[in-house]
Amino acid sequence: LRQHAQEKLDVGFCKLINGKGEILTRGSLEDCGLADDETLHAMVRRPRIVSNRRAHAFACIRADGTVISWGSNGAGDSGSVKAQLVDVVDLCGTAGAFAALLENQEVVTWGDSTLGGDASSVSLRGVRQIQAAAM
Secondary structure, three states: OHHHHHHHHOOOEEEEEEOOOOEOOOOOHHHHOOOOOOOEEEEEOOOEEEEEOOOOEEEEEOOOOOEEEEEOOOOOOOHHHHHHOOOEEEEEEOOOEEEEEEOOOEEEEEEOHHHOOOOOOOOOEOOOOOOOOOO
């Protein structure tokens, strides 16, 4: 359902919501339990760009929820985690790394490992919000 709506309206969504205010998470109209003449609301995801000044890099959440990044000092190269950067809802950057919060409440990081680009030693599941600190 979400994919069909995105294609017809040519936009990316963060969420589809029925007339009762319930977030629709299942695939088809039947699975979602939508009734005839029921109102369907779409929360549209807008592209968002984040930068990290010292590393001279940028990352952008595209309307489809994927991320593109570019710039210098390794922070702009998200190629190693590109396949994981889908359904992104938030981004933040440090002096040399980026973190992306996914819709499933997981976090993906990339960039300079000493500046937050390698979070393999911590559990980044069940996360609701991300924030970067400048030093």
